[in-house]
Amino acid sequence: MTSAYSNLLSPLKIGGIQIRNRVVFGPHGTGFGNDGTVNDRHIAYHMERARGGVGLIIMEATGVDKSPTGVTTAGRNINASTDAIIPSYKRISAALHAEGVRIFTLLSHSGRNTMMGSDGTPPKAPSPISMERTRDVPHALETYEIEELIANFAAAARRCRDGGLDGVSLSFAHGNMVQQFLSPRANHRNDAYGGSEENRLRLAREVLTACREAVGPDFVLGIRFSADEMQPDGYSLEDGQRYAVMFAEWGKLDFIDVSAGDNASMRSRSFHYPTISVPHAPLAHMARAIRDVVDIPVFAVGKIGNAEEAEEIVARGDADAVLMIRAHIAEPEIVVKSVSGRRDEIRECIYCNESCFGRQQRFGDISCVYNPRSGREVSWKPLGKGTISRRVIVIGGGPAGMEAARTAAKRGHKIELHERSNALGGQVRLLRETPHRHVYGRITEWLEADLLRAGVSVHLNSAPNADEIRSGAHDVVIVATGSRDTKPELPGVDLPHVITGRAFLSGIPVGRKVVVCDWDGKFMGTSIAERLADEGHEVSIISNAFFIGADGDLMTWRLQYERLLQQGVRMFPLHKVTSITADGVVHQDMGAREMLEPADSVILCTRGAADRPLFNELHGLVAELHAIGDAWAPRQLEQAIFEGARVGRSI
Numbered sequence: 001m002t003s004a005y006s007n008l009l010s011p012l013k014i015g016g017i018q019i020r021n022r023v024v025f026g027p028h029g030t031g032f033g034n035d036g037t038v039n040d041r042h043i044a045y046h047m048e049r050a051r052g053g054v055g056l057i058i059m060e061a062t063g064v065d066k067s068p069t070g071v072t073t074a075g076r077n078i079n080a081s082t083d084a085i086i087p088s089y090k091r092i093s094a095a096l097h098a099e100g101v102r103i104f105t106l107l108s109h110s111g112r113n114t115m116m117g118s119d120g121t122p123p124k125a126p127s128p129i130s131m132e133r134t135r136d137v138p139h140a141l142e143t144y145e146i147e148e149l150i151a152n153f154a155a156a157a158r159r160c161r162d163g164g165l166d167g168v169s170l171s172f173a174h175g176n177m178v179q180q181f182l183s184p185r186a187n188h189r190n191d192a193y194g195g196s197e198e199n200r201l202r203l204a205r206e207v208l209t210a211c212r213e214a215v216g217p218d219f220v221l222g223i224r225f226s227a228d229e230m231q232p233d234g235y236s237l238e239d240g241q242r243y244a245v246m247f248a249e250w251g252k253l254d255f256i257d258v259s260a261g262d263n264a265s266m267r268s269r270s271f272h273y274p275t276i277s278v279p280h281a282p283l284a285h286m287a288r289a290i291r292d293v294v295d296i297p298v299f300a301v302g303k304i305g306n307a308e309e310a311e312e313i314v315a316r317g318d319a320d321a322v323l324m325i326r327a328h329i330a331e332p333e334i335v336v337k338s339v340s341g342r343r344d345e346i347r348e349c350i351y352c353n354e355s356c357f358g359r360q361q362r363f364g365d366i367s368c369v370y371n372p373r374s375g376r377e378v379s380w381k382p383l384g385k386g387t388i389s390r391r392v393i394v395i396g397g398g399p400a401g402m403e404a405a406r407t408a409a410k411r412g413h414k415i416e417l418h419e420r421s422n423a424l425g426g427q428v429r430l431l432r433e434t435p436h437r438h439v440y441g442r443i444t445e446w447l448e449a450d451l452l453r454a455g456v457s458v459h460l461n462s463a464p465n466a467d468e469i470r471s472g473a474h475d476v477v478i479v480a481t482g483s484r485d486t487k488p489e490l491p492g493v494d495l496p497h498v499i500t501g502r503a504f505l506s507g508i509p510v511g512r513k514v515v516v517c518d519w520d521g522k523f524m525g526t527s528i529a530e531r532l533a534d535e536g537h538e539v540s541i542i543s544n545a546f547f548i549g550a551d552g553d554l555m556t557w558r559l560q561y562e563r564l565l566q567q568g569v570r571m572f573p574l575h576k577v578t579s580i581t582a583d584g585v586v587h588q589d590m591g592a593r594e595m596l597e598p599a600d601s602v603i604l605c606t607r608g609a610a611d612r613p614l615f616n617e618l619h620g621l622v623a624e625l626h627a628i629g630d631a632w633a634p635r636q637l638e639q640a641i642f643e644g645a646r647v648g649r650s651i
């Protein structure tokens with residue numbers, strides 16, 4: 001045992017079982033499901049984290065009836081409402097047990113925190129109060145439906161036990177159904193399940209009692225609990241402490257996993273799933289508050305980024321165990337690497353949400369922006385040296401080129417990487433110059449360190465032309481030249497007070513009043529606006545998107561939008577820029593009404609244009625040629641790194 005992590009690595013008894021250490025890969029919808037059961041993709045994904053050293057895995061929120069679990073993952077969840085789940089639970093529990101890892105799952109009913117089905121089926125809830133994200137008014141449960149719900153929880157818990165899992169966690173968190181009953185903001189009933197505190201807690205007691213009866217005394221049964229609703233009209237941490245005491249006193253529970261908040265509120269989601277601008281471990285004090293009043297194991301969760309932070313939380317007595325979710329989506333081997341002196345090989349999560357929550361929102365399944373193998377464990381095997389070593393030249397040292405070079409080198413190829421500027425990193429170097437986004441630098445620092453470890457030969461200030469590349473007799477040429485900065489075709493774009501976002505981030509000064517014209521739609525325009533406002537400029541932002549920053553993940557977006565409003569940034573969504581004059585930007589609303597936004601400086605944010613002349617010059621003249629990332633088409637960091645990895649694996 002390594003003394004630096006002695007608390008974290010000590011075993012923990014939960015009910016009748018023991019976990020080998022206190023690092024937990026906690027519940028999260030992966031979107032890997034296709035028929036409601038656990039499949040090979042889930043198993044390979046969790047096995048990777050088991051081999052990486054975690055002590056316990058709590059699988060994703062799993063439906064207890066046929067209602068959808070969550071808003072964006074309908075049809076991709078696991079569902080425990082029939083016995084069809086049992087054989088697949090047996091497969092995953094046997095696999096994880098063979099690795100010495102315990103496995104629970106989270107049983108959940110989303111209640112109102114979902115949306116109307118395509119056949120018009122409404123969400124269900126204690127009361128007909130819609131949530132902020134979907135606005136669908138739920139059907140208020142009748143008493144007989146509450147009885148069915150309780151029976152469904154119990155039957156699902158029994159299936160977990162029959163499938164060989166070691167325990168079950170019930171969601172009393174994140175504004176899901178049971179919390180909706182606990183909550184004075186979501187429960188406006190005036191029957192036995194609403195009104196007084198005793199009545200609001202009745203469903204929780206009946207669900208716990210029924211589940212305990214279904215699984216028997218020896219099976220681990222716990223809850224995930226939002227200890228504080230973090231809403232003005234919700235229950236407080238003090239209330240949460242009182243509820244937790246009652247939950248424990250009912251004598252059915254083996255652990256409490258302490259989270260917070262309510263998914264019904266967009267703002268709450270940004271804090272209880274803490275995003276890039278939220279400090280680390282913001283919920284640990286809540287775990288402490290609950291641990292102070294109960295005598296069963298308590299877990300802490302929320303932006304606990306590495307083994308050092310986790311050790312501190314356990315050592316301080318805030319919690320008995322620590323859930324690290326996104327940290328393990330990014331890096332499956334946190335424990336193994338931390339204890340074996342490979343700390344600097346860890347890809348630390350930067351809480352950007354780009355490809356975990358962000359992909360879930362857009363594509364339904366999850367991965368990690370700088371670990372594209374995450375979620376692709378079945379189709380992408382671990383990198384290993386092959387029997388042949390090819391000579392590969394990579395042109396361009398941005399994220400796509402770095403990942404291609406790193407991946408190919410690990411497979412035993414001999415790699416030269418050429419970067420025309422004096423440093424690796426590409427556009428990430430610019431992104432670092434905006435508020436809260438300096439942590440993106442960790443991605444390129446990690447890529448750089450890893451490609452050097454893999455033996456890539458790096459040539460800075462080097463831009464070989466097509467003839468030079470051809471004369472090198474390489475087996476493979478990879479063009480990762482990125483994208484060119486562009487200006488849209490508009491009257492006035494060449495006026496002296498008009499610059500691009502990239503030019504601004506490279507250090508070009510601007511005047512007092514700045515208008516940002518945003519065709520990027522993600523975080524470039526909004527982050528430039530935020531930085532300018534922080535620096536005291538008067539800022540406006542004009543975009544043709546439905547809302548400013550529409551293409552970012554909604555949790556990161558929500559807090560940034562709030563900051564922009566608080567800083568007085570003027571916003572013009574669904575507006576079209578028609579021209580730029582010496583006085584400012586002329587733009588049109590959807591009613592084609594034209595107006596002028598005055599400006600001393602104008603910043604144009606676009607996604608750029610693929611920089612591909614080199615690829616075109618080489619096409620047909622070299623043995624094997626690839627263009628990846630923005631050089632193929634300007635997209636996001638995720639696609640750049642993904643394509644780098646894909647080509648690195650293919651050659």
Ligand SMILES: Cc1cc2nc3c(=O)[nH]c(=O)nc-3n(C[C@H](O)[C@H](O)[C@H](O)COP(=O)(O)O)c2cc1C
Binds near residue numbers: 360
């Ligand atoms: C992609 C994704 C999906 C999630 N889905 C759920 C869910 O369905 N139910 C739940 O209780 N928590 C869910 N979570 C929240 C996590 O369990 C955890 O509370 C949150 O991510 C904060 O922990 P972290 O900072 O270690 O990631 C999800 C998290 C992620 C990243």
Ligand code: SF4
Binds near residue numbers: 326348
């Ligand atoms: S995409 Fe970002 S937040 Fe999500 S796991 Fe990867 S680094 Fe962490």
